[in-house]
Amino acid sequence: MSGATSSRPQVNGILETSLYVERPTQSVEFYRRVFGFEPIDTDQKEGITDETRLCAMRAGDRSVLLLFKKGATADTSATGAIHVAFGISRSELPAWEAWLSQQGITIELRKTWKYGGEALYFRDPDGHLLEVVTPGVWSIF
Numbered sequence: 001m002s003g004a005t006s007s008r009p010q011v012n013g014i015l016e017t018s019l020y021v022e023r024p025t026q027s028v029e030f031y032r033r034v035f036g037f038e039p040i041d042t043d044q045k046e047g048i049t050d051e052t053r054l055c056a057m058r059a060g061d062r063s064v065l066l067l068f069k070k071g072a073t074a075d076t077s078a079t080g081a082i083h084v085a086f087g088i089s090r091s092e093l094p095a096w097e098a099w100l101s102q103q104g105i106t107i108e109l110r111k112t113w114k115y116g117g118e119a120l121y122f123r124d125p126d127g128h129l130l131e132v133v134t135p136g137v138w139s140i141f
Helices: 024-035 090-102
Strands: 016-021 038-042 054-058 064-069 083-087 109-112 118-123 129-133
Touching: 016 024, 024 038, 024 054, 024 064, 090 118
Parallel strands: 016 064, 083 129
Antiparallel strands: 038 054, 054 064, 109 118, 118 129
């Protein structure tokens, strides 16, 4: 390989995040109601049922939240509660706190991170730990 240079190709970010759910209809309704995420694709033509193996939901500008029915996909699974954080603007934090309260969702923890980011933690219907967090949680956000 004389004269050839090798450099690592770039990644543009994480496109998809997967959660495994018991009842796809309940989970789709939760993410639609709480976050405003809309389904963009499903593996069933007749719409989302509790037998739907996969539902993809638009989660912001360029992110996709995949909701997989637990046990329905060979070679992929997760057990227990998973954690997902959703970035929000600092000015939206009070609105999120009020919105979650209006939705009857318990905030389990409020936290301020070392770079000044503020977070609210709560659970989805499957017990996954969700977080909305302002800039200042990491050196890059």
